[in-house]
Amino acid sequence: MSAPQAAEARAERQRRVMVALFYGVLTVIVLLYSLPSIGVLLASFKSTAEIAQDGVWNLPRSLNFDNYVEAWVAGNAATYIRNTFLVTVPATLGSIAMGVLVGYTLSKLRFRGSDALFVFIVAGLFFPPQIVLIPLFRLFNALGLYDTLWALILIHIAFGIPICTLIMKNFFAAVPTAIREAAIIDGASEWQILLRVMLPLCLPALAVLATLQFTWIWNDFLWPVIMIRSNEMRTVMVGLSSLKGQYSVAYGVQSSMAVYASIPTLLVFVFFQKYFIRGLTLGSVKG
Amino acid sequence: MAKQRRIWAAIFLALPMFIYVSIVILPLISSFYYSFTDWNGFNADFNLIGFKNYEKMFSDRLFANAIGNTIIWTIAAVLLPTIGGLALALTLHGRGFFSRIYKSLFYLPISLSLVVIGQVWIWIYQPDWGLINITLEGIGRGDLTQAWLARPQYALYAVILAWTWQQTALAMVIFLAGLTSVPPELLEAAEIDGASYWQVTRRVTIPLLAPATVVVIALGVINSLKSFDVLYIMTRGGPFHSSDNLAMFMYNESFQKYNMGYGSAIAIVLFLITLVVIVVYFRLSTNLEHLYD
Numbered sequence: 001m002s003a004p005q006a007a008e009a010r011a012e013r014q015r016r017v018m019v020a021l022f023y024g025v026l027t028v029i030v031l032l033y034s035l036p037s038i039g040v041l042l043a044s045f046k047s048t049a050e051i052a053q054d055g056v057w058n059l060p061r062s063l064n065f066d067n068y069v070e071a072w073v074a075g076n077a078a079t080y081i082r083n084t085f086l087v088t089v090p091a092t093l094g095s096i097a098m099g100v101l102v103g104y105t106l107s108k109l110r111f112r113g114s115d116a117l118f119v120f121i122v123a124g125l126f127f128p129p130q131i132v133l134i135p136l137f138r139l140f141n142a143l144g145l146y147d148t149l150w151a152l153i154l155i156h157i158a159f160g161i162p163i164c165t166l167i168m169k170n171f172f173a174a175v176p177t178a179i180r181e182a183a184i185i186d187g188a189s190e191w192q193i194l195l196r197v198m199l200p201l202c203l204p205a206l207a208v209l210a211t212l213q214f215t216w217i218w219n220d221f222l223w224p225v226i227m228i229r230s231n232e233m234r235t236v237m238v239g240l241s242s243l244k245g246q247y248s249v250a251y252g253v254q255s256s257m258a259v260y261a262s263i264p265t266l267l268v269f270v271f272f273q274k275y276f277i278r279g280l281t282l283g284s285v286k287g
Numbered sequence: 288m289a290k291q292r293r294i295w296a297a298i299f300l301a302l303p304m305f306i307y308v309s310i311v312i313l314p315l316i317s318s319f320y321y322s323f324t325d326w327n328g329f330n331a332d333f334n335l336i337g338f339k340n341y342e343k344m345f346s347d348r349l350f351a352n353a354i355g356n357t358i359i360w361t362i363a364a365v366l367l368p369t370i371g372g373l374a375l376a377l378t379l380h381g382r383g384f385f386s387r388i389y390k391s392l393f394y395l396p397i398s399l400s401l402v403v404i405g406q407v408w409i410w411i412y413q414p415d416w417g418l419i420n421i422t423l424e425g426i427g428r429g430d431l432t433q434a435w436l437a438r439p440q441y442a443l444y445a446v447i448l449a450w451t452w453q454q455t456a457l458a459m460v461i462f463l464a465g466l467t468s469v470p471p472e473l474l475e476a477a478e479i480d481g482a483s484y485w486q487v488t489r490r491v492t493i494p495l496l497a498p499a500t501v502v503v504i505a506l507g508v509i510n511s512l513k514s515f516d517v518l519y520i521m522t523r524g525g526p527f528h529s530s531d532n533l534a535m536f537m538y539n540e541s542f543q544k545y546n547m548g549y550g551s552a553i554a555i556v557l558f559l560i561t562l563v564v565i566v567v568y569f570r571l572s573t574n575l576e577h578l579y580d
Contacts, residue, residue, distance in 0.1 A: 023385065026378065030392050035418065036407040036452065037395060043410070055416025098303040109296040124311055126565050128513040130534045131554045134321055134547050135314035137328075158310035161303055190295035219400035221516040226542065237402040241520055244406070251410070258403045269398035273391060280397065280457065281464040 040262075044068065044255035051251050067252040068259075071243075075253055077260045079232060080239035084218060084264075087149050087235060091156035092213040096206060098157060099164020104194050106165070107172035108180055118169065124162035133226055140227060151227040152235070156217045164209055167282055171205035172198065208279040211272045215265045236261040318558070321551035328545040340552035349528055350553070353536035356443055357512065360532050363444075364511035365504050367451045372458025372503060373496070377488060379459075380466045394460065396453040405520030408449035412436050439529035442522050446530055450517045454510065458503045465499030466492070498572070505568040512561055533557050 043056040045064050071077045102121065106114050136155065137146075145151045175198060183193045199206075224235045234242065240257050269276055322340055326333035344350045375393060379386045396404065411418040412435035420432040435445045469492055477487045515534040518524060524531035524539060531539070533553060541550025 026389060030389055033452075034392055034395070036404070036411065037399070039410055039418070040403070040407055051416075055421065056410055057416070057418060057421065098306065101299045102303045105296045105299040109292050109299070111293055111296055114296075121307065123565070124307070126509055127315075127561055128534060128557055130513070130515070130537050131318055131558045132311065132314035133538070134541055134551050134554065135317040136310065137542075139310075139314065154306070155310060158306045161307045161311075165303075190292070190299075194299075215398055219402070221400065221402050221519070225519070237400055240402055240406070244520075254406060258406055262399055262403055265398045265400070266395075269395070273394070276398070277394065277460055280460050 040255045040258050042255075043251050044259050046252050048250050048252060056251060056255075067250075067256040070250075070253050071256040071260060075243060075257055076231065076234075076239060077236070077257055080234055080236040081260060083149060083233060084235040084237075087152045087156065088214055088217045091153045091160065091217050092210060094153065094157040095160025095164050095213055096168075096209050098161050099166075099168045099209065100194070100199065100202075100206075102161065102165040103168025103170075104172050104198060107169045108177065108198075109190070118165070121165050122162050124159070125166065129159065129222060133222075137226055146227060147229045147233055149233060152220075152223055155223050155227070156213075156220070160213050160217075163212065167205055167209055167279070168202070170282070171202050175201055204275070207272065207275040208282065211268050211276040212279040214268055215276065218265050315558075318551050318554050321548060322555045324548045324551075326547040326551075328541070328547045333548070336548070340549045343549060344552065344556070349531065349536065352528055353531045353533050353553075356530065357532045359443065360447055360514065361508055361511045363447045363451065364454060364507040364514075367448075368454040368458040368507055369500065369503050371451075371455040372460075372462050373493075373500075375455070375459045376462030376466055377492070380463060390459075390463070393456055396456045397460070399453070401450070401453065401516035402520055404449060404453055405446075405517040408445075408452070408517075409436065409521055411449075412445050436522055437526055439526050442526060443530040446518055446521045449521065450511075450514060454507060457506070461499050461503050461506070462496060465496045469495045501568070501571050505564070505572075508564050509561065512557060512564070533560075 039056050042058070042060060043051060044067050045060040045062075046054070046056065047064065047066065050061060106118050140146045140151045145154070179197060179201075180193055183197050188197070219237065220235075221237045221241070224238045228234055228238060231242075236257075240254070240261050243254050243257055323335055323337060324333045325336050325339075379390050379393070410416075414420060414432070414434040414437075417435070419435065423429060423431045433441060435441050473491060473495075474487055477491050482490070511532075513534060514532065515538065518530060518532065518535045519538075522530045524535040528536075534557065537550050537553040537557065540546045540553060
C-alpha cells in the first residue's frame, strides 16, 4: 500500500470513528431525555411494596398488570377517559368547523374590515386563559352549565377558533380563486362551494388541525380544574392529579393512570406525526 | 353578486363570532369590571370599590413575589429551550433514517400532558429514590441530596426545569423548520471557501435562523406567562409561595381564597404584560421581515 492510500484509509477510519462517536453520544442524550417517560412505564408494572424497596428506576421484577386493573376499576380510569373523549371529540370537530367557516370567509369572501377582523381573532392565540377564568366561571354558573362537560366543550371550541382560523385562512388563500369562480358559473352556492369544492382540497389542513386540537384539548388541565366539581364529570388529567391524594404513595397505580391518559395522544403522535409537527410550525411561525 | 357575497359572509361568520365574542371577548372585558369589585365568588351582589384591588397589589408582598418568580421563569424559559432546541436542531437536521428516529423521540414530550410530565418529574426529585438523589449518592456526593421540591430555594427552579424539558422539544421543532429554509448552496459555498463546520454554523446558519429565534423566544415568553399545569401538579406554588407565578397566584387568590375581585385585578396585570410582549414581538418580527426582503 502506498503512503497516500494509507493516509486515506486512516482518514476513512477516523471518519467512521467520529460518526460512531456522534451516534453514541446522541443515543446517550436521547436516553437521558427519554428517562422521565421510561420511568412511568417501569413504575406502572411495580407494586407499592416493590417501589418502596427498589424505587422506580430499575426494571420491574415481573410484568404485573395489577396497577392497570386497579386504575381502571377502582381508580375510575374508565369514566375519566370516557369523559375526556366526550369533550375532546366534539370540541375538536367544533373548533375546526368554526375555523373553516371563518377562514374561508376571511380568505375568499373578503369585505371591508376583514383583515382587521382576522387580527382581532388571531390575537386570541396569545392571551393567557387566566384572564377570563373568573367571568367564565360566573357565566357558566349562571347558565347552569357549571360541572357539566358542555362547559368544557364550549370553552374549547371558542378557544380553538384563533388557531383554526389562522391555519384554515392561510390554506384557503393558497387555493386558486379561479376554482371558486368556475363553480359559481356552474351554479353552485357558496355553501356548496365550501363543502364540495374547497373542503376536499383542504384535507391536509384539516388533518393538521385535528391532530393539534385533539392533543391540546385532551391534555388540557386548567379548564376542568375550574369548571368541574364532581368526580363523575372529571376528565382524565384531573382524575390523574386527584389520584395523587387518594393513592398518595401508590406510584404504580398513578403511573398506570398516566399511561392510560397518554395513550390517545401518543397514538395520534405516532400515526400523524407529520401533520402534528407541521401544525406546530405553522401555528408558531405564522402567529 | 357582491351583495350576495356579503350575505354569505355574514351567514358563515354568525355562529363562530357569536361563540368567540361571548366566551372570549366579552369575558375579557368583564374581567376589567370585576377587578374594580369585591366579589367573593358566591354572593349574588358585590360592591364597586374603585382602584382598591390595584392599590392592594402594591403593598402585597406575595404579589411582588409572584412577579419576581414570573420574571425568573420567563428568563429561564427563553434561555434554556432556545439554547437546547438550537443545539438539538443543528445536530439532528437532515441526517437520514437515524436522525428521524431520534427526532421523534425528542418530539415525544410535546404530545404528553404537563400533568403527566409534572408527575414524572416529582419522581425525579423524590427524596428517597428520586433520580437526582440516587445519582448523587451513586457518585459519592450523598451530602448534596435534598428534598428538592420541599425546599423554598430550589422548588421554583425544579419546576422550571421540568417545564423546560417539554419546551425544548417545541423550540427544536421550530428551529428544524427554520433550518429547512437555509439554502444548502450557501453552506456548500462557505465550505468550499475553506470554512470549518463550526465557522459555517456560527457565521451563516445561526444568523439565518434569526426569524426562528424570535419566534422561539416570543413563544417562550408567552407560554411562560400562561404556565400553570405543571406548577399545580408539582408544588401548587409552594412551599411558602416560593414557586408562585402570576398565573398560580391568580388561581389561589380567586379559587382558593375566593377573592375574585383581587384575582381579576391580577388577571388584568397578566393581560397587560402579555399585551406589551405581543406588541414588542410584532415590532421585532416585522423588522426582521424587512431585513430579509
